[in-house]
Amino acid sequence: MSLQSQTPANLAFELSRNAHGRLTLRRASDGVEHVGVLPVRAYPISAPNEGLSLFGTDGHELIWIDHIDQLSADQRQLIEDELAAREFVPTIQRILNVSTFATPSTWTVETDRGPFDLVLKAEEDIRKLEGRTHLLITASDGLQFRVRDSNALDKHSRKLLSRFL
Known part of the structure; x- marks a missing residue:
């Protein structure tokens, strides 16, 4: 069964990587290759x-x-590979230390990508998402960190985090 018969007509396309590793798309509707x-x-x-x-x-x-x-x-694998190369949102697994409970403060955290020191400019840089336990923390340099479930953090991390929420 072809992709065209499984999905809407606007999704009839070929996706590949060219010799230089760039993502290339060719739509069935016009045949134009987009590199x-x-x-x-x-x-x-x-x-x-x-x-x-x-x-x-x-x-x-x-x-x-x-x-x-x-x-x-x-196609899904090509897109996910491309997104993974561009999207960098480390997940905080533990908060090891905070320099002060006033902002700005420097946080030492352990993430799924390794240890990191981030500077929190203001408490407003911690956004609550999805049921208020999923957090998005924006560091002073614009890098974003995720906490998937603040309740799942260890006791020490939850205590430090609670001072800012």
């Missing part, structure tokens, strides 16, 4: 598998995908 395609999630934190756009190098949307499951396994 350097950029996937962008509409809701990267709250619904990462829903709402995905593929943009051309000119900044125009080429394809809109309602849900990543609409894609073949090969």
